[in-house]
Amino acid sequence: MVTVIETDVVVVGGGLAGVSAARQAAESGVRVVLLDKARAGTSGTAAFSAGEMLCWIPGRDSLEDWVQAYLEAGEGLNSRAWLTMFFEGQYRIVERLASQGFPFLTDASGNFARRSGRGPLVRCVLAPMMTFQEKNRQACASLGVKILDRFCAVEVLMHRGEPAGVAGFGVRDGEVAAVLAPSVIISTGGCSYRGPFFGQDAVAGEGMAMALGAGARLAYMEYGNNYDVSLARFDTCGESRLTIHGGRYLNGLGQAFLEKEGFQDHRVSGNELARAMVEEVRAGRGCIYIDLSGFKERRLADELTPNLKMALDRGGVNLFADRQEVIPAFTGASNASPAGIWIDRKARTSVAGIFAAGDCACKGLVTGACVGITGVSLAWANYTGHLAGKSAAAYAAEAGGQQARFEAEDLAGRLVYPLGRNLGRRPGEILRDLGEEMARVDVSLIRSGARLVDTLGRVSTWRWELENLSGAKDLHDLMIWYEARSALTVAEATLLAAVERRESRGGHYREDYPSMNPEFQYVLGVEEINGVKCVRPVGEVGVTGGGGGRN
Amino acid sequence: MDVLRPGGTGPVISYREDCQSCFLCFLECPTGAIRVTPWRSFPLGKLYGRFDPEGKGGADLRPAEIF
Numbered sequence: 060m061v062t063v064i065e066t067d068v069v070v071v072g073g074g075l076a077g078v079s080a081a082r083q084a085a086e087s088g089v090r091v092v093l094l095d096k097a098r099a100g101t102s103g104t105a106a107f108s109a110g111e112m113l114c115w116i117p118g119r120d121s122l123e124d125w126v127q128a129y130l131e132a133g134e135g136l137n138s139r140a141w142l143t144m145f146f147e148g149q150y151r152i153v154e155r156l157a158s159q160g161f162p163f164l165t166d167a168s169g170n171f172a173r174r175s176g177r178g179p180l181v182r183c184v185l186a187p188m189m190t191f192q193e194k195n196r197q198a199c200a201s202l203g204v205k206i207l208d209r210f211c212a213v214e215v216l217m218h219r220g221e222p223a224g225v226a227g228f229g230v231r232d233g234e235v236a237a238v239l240a241p242s243v244i245i246s247t248g249g250c251s252y253r254g255p256f257f258g259q260d261a262v263a264g265e266g267m268a269m270a271l272g273a274g275a276r277l278a279y280m281e282y283g284n285n286y287d288v289s290l291a292r293f294d295t296c297g298e299s300r301l302t303i304h305g306g307r308y309l310n311g312l313g314q315a316f317l318e319k320e321g322f323q324d325h326r327v328s329g330n331e332l333a334r335a336m337v338e339e340v341r342a343g344r345g346c347i348y349i350d351l352s353g354f355k356e357r358r359l360a361d362e363l364t365p366n367l368k369m370a371l372d373r374g375g376v377n378l379f380a381d382r383q384e385v386i387p388a389f390t391g392a393s394n395a396s397p398a399g400i401w402i403d404r405k406a407r408t409s410v411a412g413i414f415a416a417g418d419c420a421c422k423g424l425v426t427g428a429c430v431g432i433t434g435v436s437l438a439w440a441n442y443t444g445h446l447a448g449k450s451a452a453a454y455a456a457e458a459g460g461q462q463a464r465f466e467a468e469d470l471a472g473r474l475v476y477p478l479g480r481n482l483g484r485r486p487g488e489i490l491r492d493l494g495e496e497m498a499r500v501d502v503s504l505i506r507s508g509a510r511l512v513d514t515l516g517r518v519s520t521w522r523w524e525l526e527n528l529s530g531a532k533d534l535h536d537l538m539i540w541y542e543a544r545s546a547l548t549v550a551e552a553t554l555l556a557a558v559e560r561r562e563s564r565g566g567h568y569r570e571d572y573p574s575m576n577p578e579f580q581y582v583l584g585v586e587e588i589n590g591v592k593c594v595r596p597v598g599e600v601g602v603t604g605g606g607g608g609r610n
Numbered sequence: 611m612d613v614l615r616p617g618g619t620g621p622v623i624s625y626r627e628d629c630q631s632c633f634l635c636f637l638e639c640p641t642g643a644i645r646v647t648p649w650r651s652f653p654l655g656k657l658y659g660r661f662d663p664e665g666k667g668g669a670d671l672r673p674a675e676i677f
């Protein structure tokens with residue numbers, strides 16, 4: 060038995076991008092359904108974030124300086140047109156949200172409070188994201204958006220090459236449903252392989268896998284290797300930002316190694332920082348510690364991430380007095396990773412009717428090859444969320460209420476087939492193995508062709524095991540089964556693109572090709588053709604304008 | 611995700627292995643009924659891989675409190 064719901068726009072994933080897209084689409088006057096496998100608004104990484112949102116402000120910043128700094132950091136893989144549109148558009152949206160009462164912090168004169176961060180030229184407005192997202196959700200509800208929490212989306216339904224909607228199941232009640240709509244927005248966040256850090260358990264690449272399965276193109280996948288910094292004893296993530304305001308990293312000999320390497324300036328990105336940490340360990344000077352005795356913004360840090368303060372207090376740790384051991388924190392193709400679904404300047408994917416936003420859309424269009432810029436992820440989710448909402452509503456309005464055709468047939472049986480099977484390991488065990496493998500710095504940070512191929516072999520074995528043996532013991536486990544399958548797809552796309560890029564550029568470093576090769580100054584796309592993943596150039600971003608590609 | 615689920619007389623711990631010690635439930639709980647272990651929820655495996663054969667980087671650190 061399949062429940063069928065008809066609407067104009069269906070939004071899959073309710074993080075910052077998804078809730079913003081749903082609100083924007085509803086404001087345009089169309090019917091909207093918002094799905095989340097957990098709770099829309101407060102489940103994804105957005106609600107856990109430190110609330111630093113990149114924001115260029117006219118009159119305070121030079122647009123040309125910003126664009127230039129990001130073009131330099133992007134190393135030839137981002138576009139001027141995208142950057143200009145992103146900076147200007149993001150500011151307009153932030154200003155409008157502030158006027159609607161969204162909780163941005165202000166300074167003594169009532170202007171947006173901002174702070175700097177890691178990356179080429181970073182100034183972020185600040186917002187407590189839990190409160191922000193709760194308000195975002197309430198705004199959706201009051202605009203009539205139908206919110207379905209605990210609904211795990213599994214596939215985009217296609218009919219004759221066009222999207223007909225989305226199918227999935229209720230994680231609590233097991234009800235299989237098809238939400239039919241001419242416009243589908245995918246905003247399920249990135250892929251951190253259900254990583255072990257705050258907020259990462261909701262993002263395993265489902266949107267990217269769904270889009271690929273529906274015929275859309277992924278891009279910048281070799282840059283699906285974001286590292287930040289975590290306290291070794293806690294599940295925290297994002298500590299790289301603490302060094303901006305007086306914190307320091309020390310090696311096992313007590314040396315401030317970033318300063319030694321000439322990295323004291325804030326322009327070093329998260330991945331460059333992680334590589335410096337690894338080189339210390341490799342040279343036998345590990346472990347790595349963070350020393351925050353000189354940290355200047357403790358009150359603000361506590362205000363923006365109260366849960367981090369709780370964890371530390373409960374552990375009896377005074378982060379600002381005692382040195383703490385830190386490790387590189389792998390979050391893969393999520394957070395400040397450029398990887399994701401290819402979109403054009405209207406947030407359209409390469410399949411008409413499917414739109415993408417947030418971490419699952421490729422932010423390489425603005426970051427280029429630079430992995431780990433503070434604040435860019437929330438800004439990207441905010442900006443592309445609004446963009447996708449507007450474009451999807453216009454597309455649905457053009458469809459004029461014409462509902463795409465769909466036959467429920469064997470949907471229920473097809474979606475829940477792993478349930479009750481008990482031939483192999485649990486999906487969660489396979490996903491954990493995959494996550495550990497991808498997090499290894501000798502696989503994802505300091506790469507070599509041979510090691511990448513080796514890992515690809517392991518990934519295909521795990522895929523075979525999952526699809527042929529592994530079963531789900533209940534509905535929660537079934538959700539993890541789909542997460543594991545999606546994460547395997549993202550891993551394959553990431554590894555294949557990393558094998559193909561036979562050079563080093565930005566956050567992609569190959570020991571066997573340690574220099575940049577000008578012949579590789581193009582974006583790599585990944586598509587599925589006859590069930591086989593193919594990696595090929597999408598076009599020079601600067602030349603095509605970064606959005607057109609081969610749409 | 612789904613660590614806590616509604617039960618007959620109140621929330622029950624259903625998928626403890628999914629807990630990320632993020633403390634959000636602790637902050638939100640209206641009656642202060644929730645206690646959370648702050649330590650890393652599971653070990654990270656061979657994070658430094660071949661670059662740290664003797665495990666000096668500390669990525670395998672397993673807090674004594676839980677392992």
Ligand SMILES: Cc1cc2nc3c(=O)[nH]c(=O)nc-3n(C[C@H](O)[C@H](O)[C@H](O)COP(=O)(O)OP(=O)(O)OC[C@H]3O[C@@H](n4cnc5c(N)ncnc54)[C@H](O)[C@@H]3O)c2cc1C
Nearest residue numbers: 072074075076096103104105109111212248417418436437
């Ligand atoms: C600890 C931490 C601190 C951070 N700090 C910052 C910061 O200060 N500044 C910054 O710019 N970025 C920061 N980030 C990154 C930033 O939070 C994310 O990049 C951004 O929030 C992504 O938003 P999103 O809407 O794309 O996805 P998410 O917020 O991750 O939301 C995705 C949603 O999709 C749902 N979903 C997934 N799969 C399915 C499915 N199959 N069916 C239905 N629903 C599904 C999930 O449940 C989730 O609710 C931080 C991240 C973390 C973890």
Ligand code: SF4
Nearest residue numbers: 613629630632633635
């Ligand atoms: S600490 Fe976080 S992950 Fe654990 S149960 Fe509470 S809210 Fe869920």
